[in-house]
Amino acid sequence: MRLLHDDGTLVHLAYNAGVHPAEDLENLIAHLTRYAVPVRRRLGVDRLGIGLWLAPAVADHLIADRIELVRLRRSLEERGLEVVSLNGTGGRNQDVPGPDWAKPERYRYTMSLARILAFLLPDDVQSGSISTIPIGWRRDWPADLHSIASRRLERLSRELRGLYSVTGKTIRVGFEPWPGCVLETTEQALERVCDIDSEHLGVCLDACHLSCGAEKPDAALRGLALAGAPVVKLNHVHDHGQEIPSTQPVIQDTLNAILSGAVNGTAHIEVEAHDGTAPKSKGPAALVARLADELDWTRRNLTALGLKLAA
Numbered sequence: 001m002r003l004l005h006d007d008g009t010l011v012h013l014a015y016n017a018g019v020h021p022a023e024d025l026e027n028l029i030a031h032l033t034r035y036a037v038p039v040r041r042r043l044g045v046d047r048l049g050i051g052l053w054l055a056p057a058v059a060d061h062l063i064a065d066r067i068e069l070v071r072l073r074r075s076l077e078e079r080g081l082e083v084v085s086l087n088g089t090g091g092r093n094q095d096v097p098g099p100d101w102a103k104p105e106r107y108r109y110t111m112s113l114a115r116i117l118a119f120l121l122p123d124d125v126q127s128g129s130i131s132t133i134p135i136g137w138r139r140d141w142p143a144d145l146h147s148i149a150s151r152r153l154e155r156l157s158r159e160l161r162g163l164y165s166v167t168g169k170t171i172r173v174g175f176e177p178w179p180g181c182v183l184e185t186t187e188q189a190l191e192r193v194c195d196i197d198s199e200h201l202g203v204c205l206d207a208c209h210l211s212c213g214a215e216k217p218d219a220a221l222r223g224l225a226l227a228g229a230p231v232v233k234l235n236h237v238h239d240h241g242q243e244i245p246s247t248q249p250v251i252q253d254t255l256n257a258i259l260s261g262a263v264n265g266t267a268h269i270e271v272e273a274h275d276g277t278a279p280k281s282k283g284p285a286a287l288v289a290r291l292a293d294e295l296d297w298t299r300r301n302l303t304a305l306g307l308k309l310a311a
Contacts, residue, residue, distance in 0.1 A: 001045055001295070002310035003302050011267040011307060012084045012125075013298060014049030015039070015291050016235065019273050023055050025068060029075045034284050035291070037079050042292040043299075045309075047080050051235075051270045053087040056098065056105075059112040073120055083120045085233055085268050086113050088130040088173070100136035100182075101149040110173060111159055118169040127170040129232045129268045131204040134175055134183035135192065141182055149182075150196070157197035174204030174232025177215070186220040194229035202230035207237045207250045217250050221257045231257075235270040237298055252305055271298050 003011040020035050022028035040048035062069045090098025090109050099105040117128040175193050177183045189203045234254050271294045
């Protein structure tokens with residue numbers, strides 16, 4: 001869904017389709033029909049945003065066969081769906097990350113996603129976002145691994161700039177800080193990633209992490225504002241109910257920072273129905289209802305902040 005701020009900023013709201021992963025293009029399109037289209041209809045909107053998770057094999061297939069890439073774009077358009085963001089964790093599913101940034105497979109996969117996203121972006125949308133892993137899964141990396149990963153990010157920056165020169169689309173890659181990883185905090189992401197390229201490399205903020213973790217949202221946003229680094233995406237937004245404190249204040253603070261210009265960002269927001277999602281035994285209808293409820297909750301919170309639904 002698209003929402004409009006009164007200053008003209010367009011905010012894209014989508015749900016993370018990694019909740020129903022597909023290992024090939026046929027199943028991907030089938031899942032869009034089975035889940036995304038009913039969610040869109042349940043919400044009563046003509047266009048619904050989808051944050052696609054593409055398995056590495058699917059990404060390779062789309063890069064190798066442009067006809068299939070055209071087919072995917074047409075399938076999205078025919079179903080009233082649009083993609084401005086991709087989940088770039090890789091691996092066998094979105095919860096089992098693939099190689100770290102010291103390995104060449106991570107760079108190749110991310111650049112494949114960038115090329116795919118540049119093609120899938122709607123004609124009237126100029127920028128897309130890709131979320132990726134926080135460099136690696138160990139806190140203390142030896143200097144040689146950090147040096148290798150930094151060189152891969154420098155190459156990624158050059159290639160993303162080249163992609164813009166060819167397509168006119170800006171694709172940003174956001175690194176999501178997470179405890180126990182190389183990048184545990186926003187401050188570490190700023191030090192290790194954003195100094196390389198503050199236009200194409202940035203931070204993916206996790207609303208749950210900021211709501212409940214050790215890092216304070218206001219401090220994280222101040223650091224981003226001072227560095228001029230982009231908030232590439234705000235994800236893991238959902239209604240926690242009584243489980244943990246609501247993410248609504250984090251959504252509000254982050255959006256206010258982006259929309260006020262204090263923080264550079266693309267205003268991509270992704271809803272995630274995670275562990276609480278209805279079990280598969282209840283069938284697709286239960287997941288459709290859960291996704292629609294989460295999107296509606298977020299939409300209501302955004303409109304309460306003064307945003308209006310866009311056409």
